[in-house]
Amino acid sequence: MSRGAILVSCAELPTGDGDDDAVVPALESLGFSVSWAPWDSSVDFSSADAVILRATWDYPERRAEFLSWCESVPALYNPAAVIRWNTDKSYLAELLDAGVAVVPTVLVPPGDAARFPSSDFVVKPSVGAGSRGAAKFAGGADATSHVEALHAEGHTALIQPYQSSVDTSGELALVYLGGIYSHAFSKGAMLGSTMDDSGLYLSESLAAASPSPDAIALAEDVLDAASALLGILRAELLYARVDLVRGADGKPLLLELELTEPSLGFRQTDPAAAMRFASAVRQQLA
Ligand SMILES: Nc1ncnc2c1ncn2[C@@H]1O[C@H](COP(=O)(O)OP(=O)(O)O)[C@@H](O)[C@H]1O
Ligand SMILES: [Mg+2]
Numbered sequence: 043m044s045r046g047a048i049l050v051s052c053a054e055l056p057t058g059d060g061d062d063d064a065v066v067p068a069l070e071s072l073g074f075s076v077s078w079a080p081w082d083s084s085v086d087f088s089s090a091d092a093v094i095l096r097a098t099w100d101y102p103e104r105r106a107e108f109l110s111w112c113e114s115v116p117a118l119y120n121p122a123a124v125i126r127w128n129t130d131k132s133y134l135a136e137l138l139d140a141g142v143a144v145v146p147t148v149l150v151p152p153g154d155a156a157r158f159p160s161s162d163f164v165v166k167p168s169v170g171a172g173s174r175g176a177a178k179f180a181g182g183a184d185a186t187s188h189v190e191a192l193h194a195e196g197h198t199a200l201i202q203p204y205q206s207s208v209d210t211s212g213e214l215a216l217v218y219l220g221g222i223y224s225h226a227f228s229k230g231a232m233l234g235s236t237m238d239d240s241g242l243y244l245s246e247s248l249a250a251a252s253p254s255p256d257a258i259a260l261a262e263d264v265l266d267a268a269s270a271l272l273g274i275l276r277a278e279l280l281y282a283r284v285d286l287v288r289g290a291d292g293k294p295l296l297l298e299l300e301l302t303e304p305s306l307g308f309r310q311t312d313p314a315a316a317m318r319f320a321s322a323v324r325q326q327l328a
Pocket of ligand 2: 173298
């Protein structure tokens with residue numbers, strides 16, 4: 043039985059950045075015909091068995107248009123309601139309310155004035171990806187003009203204390219496929235690194251990692267809490283990436299939960315991970 047899978051990208055990177063190269067043969071070996079297409083192309087997405095967001099990195103500037111496209115696609119992974127919730131980092135406040143250990147986060151919607159922490163901090167847009175619009179400030183600095191620039195673009199600004207552990211240990215990304223832990227990789231500090239040639243994301247330095255039990259335990263809490271807030275089963279999430287940093291006390295904190303189009307680090311992990319992904323796609327269609 044042949045089934046069609048479309049991996050969804052953006053016009054600037056129509057076949058992604060290479061992260062998913064191993065996913066294509068894995069899906070093909072499990073009976074899928076696989077193609078890539080930018081989300082805003084004229085391809086017929088409605089007849090595909092699985093439409094999988096993989097590299098739609100231009101959505102932050104066009105979120106409303108992107109979400110209405112998501113809602114028009116019957117077999118979208120992750121589902122449109124998940125994408126709507128996850129493409130605005132305001133979800134961090136909901137996870138905090140649900141008792142998850144989250145990097146302290148203050149939301150400053152357009153019209154509100156910001157107060158800035160006395161220690162180093164980060165200001166970033168609540169709708170953003172690839173580190174765009176994120177900037178680090180020294181404690182006590184006046185970041186009003188950055189907040190105003192984000193407001194002028196219609197964004198809510200997010201203010202967080204700078205987690206200096208990213209400079210030494212980086213971020214830990216834990217990847218879940220079909221709600222089950224698959225693998226992990228680490229990511230070096232981003233703010234201060236250079237923009238990729240495409241201008242869509244900051245160049246990342248990635249490496250395989252084996253998470254400690256406290257990191258996995260937090261990632262599990264994050265997935266449980268997010269699926270409860272979304273009213274779905276964890277297994278309904280084809281892919282999820284939980285990005286953690288360590289706080290000043292050494293305990294893991296959630297920096298970001300990526301349910302939209304995260305790089306899954308297939309080049310940084312065991313070759314079987316791409317097959318686990320393909321198997322998770324089959325499970326979604328079963
Ligand atoms: N509170 C923070 N402390 C330290 N570094 C941060 C903080 N927030 C963001 N960063 C850096 O900025 C990058 C981008 O921020 P992130 O919240 O992951 O948004 P996105 O990946 O969606 O652009 C992170 O990978 C991290 O390197
Ligand atoms: Mg991130």
